[in-house]
Amino acid sequence: MKKIIMLVFLAPPLSAQELISNGTFNSNINPWEHFNRGSWIANDGAAASGNGSIEIKDNLNNGSSVYADSELVPVVEGYRYILASSYKYQTGSIPNGMSVAIEWYDNQSNFLGEYPWDVSFDMSQPGQWLEFDTWVDNIIEDATQARVRLWVHQHSSGTDLNTGRFDDVIFFQDTVFMSDFD
Numbered sequence: 080m081k082k083i084i085m086l087v088f089l090a091p092p093l094s095a096q097e098l099i100s101n102g103t104f105n106s107n108i109n110p111w112e113h114f115n116r117g118s119w120i121a122n123d124g125a126a127a128s129g130n131g132s133i134e135i136k137d138n139l140n141n142g143s144s145v146y147a148d149s150e151l152v153p154v155v156e157g158y159r160y161i162l163a164s165s166y167k168y169q170t171g172s173i174p175n176g177m178s179v180a181i182e183w184y185d186n187q188s189n190f191l192g193e194y195p196w197d198v199s200f201d202m203s204q205p206g207q208w209l210e211f212d213t214w215v216d217n218i219i220e221d222a223t224q225a226r227v228r229l230w231v232h233q234h235s236s237g238t239d240l241n242t243g244r245f246d247d248v249i250f251f252q253d254t255v256f257m258s259d260f261d
């Protein structure tokens with residue numbers, strides 16, 4: 080059984096650094112992978128970075144989900160990460176849900192897991208940019224790479240278009256080291 084300890088560094092906090100290369104979508108949605116479900120929205124965006132956002136949509140309505148993935152970035156076992164995003168959905172195309180998660184990989188790019196899995200965005204305020212943030216601990220031994228996955232969850236029936244927009248996606252390494260894997 081792993082022993083989990085928490086060590087808060089007493090040194091002055093390092094300035095947090097954005098790990099993903101394009102979380103603002105101000106000029107395009109590169110290098111996000113979206114499997115033809117994503118498109119760039121030039122004239123809409125959250126307040127922090129302004130216009131330019133990613134829109135993910137589908138109308139299959141079979142209960143499945145569509146997503147876009149950031150590039151893989153280096154992460155460190157045992158560290159805490161800040162995950163945040165702005166998001167928006169509009170009346171007439173509100174999806175069944177939206178969420179965000181981190182996929183964890185080892186240094187051979189083998190998939191190790193995805194979490195948090197309990198994120199569920201507030202879907203009661205259509206037509207405005209909303210904000211979500213959380214922290215996530217890298218508790219998977221050998222997880223040295225990760226990417227952010229932006230989820231849009233479709234309804235299980237009907238013909239509605241499920242459309243969600245994301246902007247200002249943040250993935251920071253915090254200064255908190257929380258487990259030693261002993």
Ligand SMILES: [Ca+2]
Nearest residue numbers: 103124128131
């Ligand atoms: Ca933007």
